[in-house]
Amino acid sequence: xxxxxxxxxxxxxxxxxxxxxxxxxxxxxxxxxxxxxxxxxxxxxxxxxxxxxxxxxxxxxxxxxxxxxxxxxxxxxxxxxxxxxxxxxxxxxxxxxxxxxxxxxxxxxxxxxxxxxxxxxxxxxxxxxxxxxxxxxxxxxxxxxxxxxxxx
Amino acid sequence: xxxxxxxxxxxxxxxxxxxxxxxxxxxxxxxxxxxxxxxxxxxxxxxxxxxxxxxxxxxxxxxxxxxxxxxxxxxxxxxxxxxxxxxxxxxxxxxxxxxxxxxxxxxxxxxxxxxxxxxxxxxxxxxxxxxxxxxxxxxxxxxxxxxxxxxxxxxxxxxxxxxxxxxxxxxxxxxxxxxxxxxxxxxxxxxxxxxxxxxxxxxxxxxxxxxxxxxxxxxxxxxxxxxxxxxxxxxxxxxxxxxxxxxxxxxxxxxxxxxxxxxxxxxxxxxxxxxxxxxxxxxxxxxxxxxxxxxxxxxxxxxxxxxxxxxxxxxxxxxxxxxxxxxxxxxxxxxxxxxxxxxxxxxxxxxxxxxxxxxxxxxxxxxxxxxxxxxxxxxxxxxxxxxxxxxxxxxxxxxxxxxxxxxxxxxxxxxxxxxxxxxxxxxxxxxxxxxxxxxxxxxxxxxxxxxxxxxxxxxxxxxxxxxxxxxxxxxxxxxxxxxxxxxxxxxxxxxxxxxxxxxxxxxxxxxxxxxxxxxxxxxxxxxxxxxxxxxxxxxxxxxxxxxxxxxxxxxxxxxxxxxxxxxxxxxxxxxxxxxxxxxxxxxxxxxxxxxxxxxxxxxxxxxxxxxxxxxxxxxxxxxxxxxxxxxxxxxxxxxxxxxxxxxxxxxxxxxxxxxxxxxxxxxxxxxxxxxxxxxxxxxxxxxxxxxxxxxxxxxxxxxxxxxxxxxxxxxxxxxxxxxxxxxxx
Numbered sequence: 001x002x003x004x005x006x007x008x009x010x011x012x013x014x015x016x017x018x019x020x021x022x023x024x025x026x027x028x029x030x031x032x033x034x035x036x037x038x039x040x041x042x043x044x045x046x047x048x049x050x051x052x053x054x055x056x057x058x059x060x061x062x063x064x065x066x067x068x069x070x071x072x073x074x075x076x077x078x079x080x081x082x083x084x085x086x087x088x089x090x091x092x093x094x095x096x097x098x099x100x101x102x103x104x105x106x107x108x109x110x111x112x113x114x115x116x117x118x119x120x121x122x123x124x125x126x127x128x129x130x131x132x133x134x135x136x137x138x139x140x141x142x143x144x145x146x147x148x149x150x151x152x
Numbered sequence: 153x154x155x156x157x158x159x160x161x162x163x164x165x166x167x168x169x170x171x172x173x174x175x176x177x178x179x180x181x182x183x184x185x186x187x188x189x190x191x192x193x194x195x196x197x198x199x200x201x202x203x204x205x206x207x208x209x210x211x212x213x214x215x216x217x218x219x220x221x222x223x224x225x226x227x228x229x230x231x232x233x234x235x236x237x238x239x240x241x242x243x244x245x246x247x248x249x250x251x252x253x254x255x256x257x258x259x260x261x262x263x264x265x266x267x268x269x270x271x272x273x274x275x276x277x278x279x280x281x282x283x284x285x286x287x288x289x290x291x292x293x294x295x296x297x298x299x300x301x302x303x304x305x306x307x308x309x310x311x312x313x314x315x316x317x318x319x320x321x322x323x324x325x326x327x328x329x330x331x332x333x334x335x336x337x338x339x340x341x342x343x344x345x346x347x348x349x350x351x352x353x354x355x356x357x358x359x360x361x362x363x364x365x366x367x368x369x370x371x372x373x374x375x376x377x378x379x380x381x382x383x384x385x386x387x388x389x390x391x392x393x394x395x396x397x398x399x400x401x402x403x404x405x406x407x408x409x410x411x412x413x414x415x416x417x418x419x420x421x422x423x424x425x426x427x428x429x430x431x432x433x434x435x436x437x438x439x440x441x442x443x444x445x446x447x448x449x450x451x452x453x454x455x456x457x458x459x460x461x462x463x464x465x466x467x468x469x470x471x472x473x474x475x476x477x478x479x480x481x482x483x484x485x486x487x488x489x490x491x492x493x494x495x496x497x498x499x500x501x502x503x504x505x506x507x508x509x510x511x512x513x514x515x516x517x518x519x520x521x522x523x524x525x526x527x528x529x530x531x532x533x534x535x536x537x538x539x540x541x542x543x544x545x546x547x548x549x550x551x552x553x554x555x556x557x558x559x560x561x562x563x564x565x566x567x568x569x570x571x572x573x574x575x576x577x578x579x580x581x582x583x584x585x586x587x588x589x590x591x592x593x594x595x596x597x598x599x600x601x602x603x604x605x606x607x608x609x610x611x612x613x614x615x616x617x618x619x620x621x622x623x624x625x626x627x628x629x630x631x632x633x634x635x636x637x638x639x640x641x642x643x644x645x646x647x648x649x650x651x652x653x654x655x656x657x658x659x660x661x662x663x664x665x666x667x668x669x670x671x672x673x674x675x676x677x678x679x680x681x682x683x684x685x686x687x688x689x690x691x692x693x694x695x696x697x698x699x700x701x702x703x704x705x706x707x708x709x710x711x712x713x714x715x716x717x718x719x720x721x722x723x724x725x726x727x728x729x730x731x732x733x734x735x736x737x738x739x740x741x742x743x744x745x746x747x748x749x750x751x752x753x754x755x756x757x758x759x760x761x762x763x764x765x766x767x768x769x770x771x772x773x774x775x776x777x778x779x780x781x782x783x784x785x786x787x788x789x790x791x792x793x794x795x796x797x798x799x800x801x802x803x804x805x806x807x808x809x810x811x812x813x814x815x816x817x818x819x820x821x822x823x824x825x826x827x828x829x830x831x832x833x834x835x836x837x838x839x840x841x842x843x844x845x846x847x848x849x850x851x852x853x854x855x856x857x858x859x860x861x862x863x864x865x866x867x868x869x870x871x872x873x874x875x876x877x878x879x880x881x
Contacts, residue, residue: 042793043793043843043844051839057837091839
């Protein structure tokens with residue numbers, strides 16, 4: 001699914017939601033910006049915070065925490081939007097804060113432990129630890145709702 | 153292989169242009185403009201298609217084009233009259249030629265062989281039939297399978313004169329400077345003649361002035377060629393096809409005395425700039441520079457040209473077939489640009505406009521004086537931005553000609569099928585509108601033209617009985633009116649039979665039997681879904697998917713359609729469309745603190761609901777009285793999920809909208825802020841379709857506002873809240 005699967009070294013961007021730490025491939029993140037109020041979209045799932053204007057592009061904002069099924073609070077100016085490319089679409093991912101840029105080898109990734117629910121497993125590709133922190137590697141492909149199902 | 157394919161693509165692009173040219177010239181012929189220039193233009197178009205097709209080995213196309221071309225050749229030589237019967241055949245032949253081109257492209261599986269063969273027979277009859285059998289020698293395929301202008305530059309076959317001349321032609325050729333300027337070469341022409349048979353070439357350099365008086369860009373040389381081959385005049389002329397307008401050409405059958413005088417050019421030797429101290433060295437250098445390109449030497453001309461003769465400027469590039477259309481008015485210089493690039497530019501300019509508006513607003517809010525340097529600078533910036541926006545929009549604008557040009561063929565076919573005589577008159581082909589709109593115009597116009605001919609016009613017999621000309625006229629016109637494009641389709645047929653329309657509507661349960669309707673309302677009944685007036689459902693129009701489909705596609709473009717009709721005199725359909733799909737006229741409204749844009753074309757009017765006008769049908773569903781009808785109320789904030797409880801209608805404002813299917817509903821909103829043009833931004837680019845939302849836009853303050861999709865809003869309301877309401881009509 002991902003293009004950089006075989007490369008030994010990957011650069012990842014780590015971020016926090018609630019008390020947990022996650023990371024995504026740095027190549028899929030285009031920019032990071034502060035939270036601005038979004039225009040809500042009607043009849044949309046709860047994790048869709050709405051759309052904002054990113055230099056003329058209408059950018060949908062996904063509350064990543066809500067998407068993963070975590071407890072979330074109303075976003076404040078301290079929240080961060082990671083602008084990411086997912087399958088040709090540009091979306092904003094709402095997270096609490098961006099924490100780090102990491103170097104990682106493919107080998108250090110451990111499979112997601114069995115305790116996680118199927119829902120979480122569909123987003124988390126694996127976990128690894130750095131300096132005693134456990135970080136979940138996120139697969140962004142499934143973060144957006146299936147477009148085909150709706151468009152048909 | 154790839155390069156070959158690329159050339160082929162270019163060929164088909166050229167074919168499209170040539171076919172369009174062919175069509176337009178044939179229309180001129182049909183209108184009685186049967187001058188030689190027009191006939192020649194038709195001939196050249198067919199010839200160019202044939203030439204290119206030959207190079208690609210498209211045999212069916214070549215065969216058909218050849219018959220077409222032969223007939224055109226007869227016409228332009230004046231051996232056959234260019235009468236209406238012939239022109240009708242030519243028009244149909246151009247349709248089949250277009251089919252052949254499409255088939256060669258693989259766009260359609262195959263050409264209707266019977267039709268094609270029928271036309272071939274028809275054209276051959278026109279070519280050969282009649283009193284004076286023209287001495288047309290059927291060329292074999294190898295001969296016409298290649299353009300007369302070869303691309304190969306080698307001149308390795310010296311032409312040897314034959315001692316024993318048989319029958320043949322004396323060809324006197326005096327090229328003008330213009331011929332060389334269009335990259336043609338005498339040498340190649342002579343070689344082509346050489347292919348027809350043995351030739352004797354004599355150069356006449358008697359007109360060549362002395363070196364100091366030589367204007368190098370004129371054609372000073374003349375050639376006399378004796379061609380010893382039994383070919384007909386047309387074959388010889390074909391060699392000079394592309395250059396005939398740019399040279400004096402005289403053909404005399406051998407044996408007949410040559411004409412006494414050459415046709416000399418009118419202008420004498422060009423006078424060089426005054427002053428005797430000419431820079432001979434510079435002139436010489438120029439002469440020599442061009443002499444290199446002169447391919448005269450290899451031709452074994454008995455009177456070899458002196459060195460100076462080589463000074464005739466002959467650009468040594470390959471002769472371009474495109475020269476064929478050169479003599480007509482110079483076309484404006486254009487470039488082909490990838491549409492993506494234009495769209496990127498348009499998007500960027502859209503952002504620029506929004507940013508500029510935001511900046512102005514911020515500056516104003518910061519309390520800067522209007523006379524301050526910054527504010528004044530911003531004003532200039534605003535003017536510039538508008539100008540850039542207008543210019544960029546103009547890039548995408550295209551004349552509606554591309555759509556109109558397809559219509560004559562359609563009219564001919566429908567006229568044939570319905571056995572009616574139809575004349576199509578078009579006006580305003582140059583009216584420009586955004587490319588996306590142009591592309592989507594073809595379908596509704598096609599549909600309406602079919603309707604006009606099939607339903608609007610009477611049969612020739614009926615027309616004669618009504619005291620009209622047996623030939624019906626259908627008019628297709630485009631014009632700009634108050635920032636929109638208006639397309640009018642009118643016919644001089646029988647007009648709408650209101651009684652019958654009303655009866656059908658009653659029969660089909662579309663209106664109540666006792667409904668009292670104005671003429672206008674009756675006329676508009678034909679736009680109702682499921683309405684078809686044709687007595688028998690025909691192949692051409694009808695099937696009950698007629699005008700309502702047209703209306704829907706026009707609505708989808710943000711347009712409106714109206715009709716006016718006079719019994720016995722005809723009907724006029726008027727389409728009014730926005731000039732671009734990138735911008736929308738919208739009503740800015742608020743509901744539950746959200747800014748929402750209602751598309752203006754859908755809005756009928758707005759009103760403040762009075763408690764007395766509000767009623768409930770059954771349980772919860774409110775309806776509002778609007779001009780003696782009751783329309784359902786759609787609480788927008790509630791349907792969109794911005795609010796949990798319905799609002800009090802008397803506290804808000806009701807915007808009466810009409811859906812594409814003609815249903816009316818009242819959108820209940822908090823307030824109306826005003827009317828403005830908004831730039832449409834798709835939600836699907838980065839997300840997906842959202843029910844009830846057509847698209848988004850960006851407001852002056854930089855926030856995103858949603859554009860309402862009136863149709864789905866009304867549909868959601870109906871499905872979401874159970875309703876036993878029946879629309880009064």
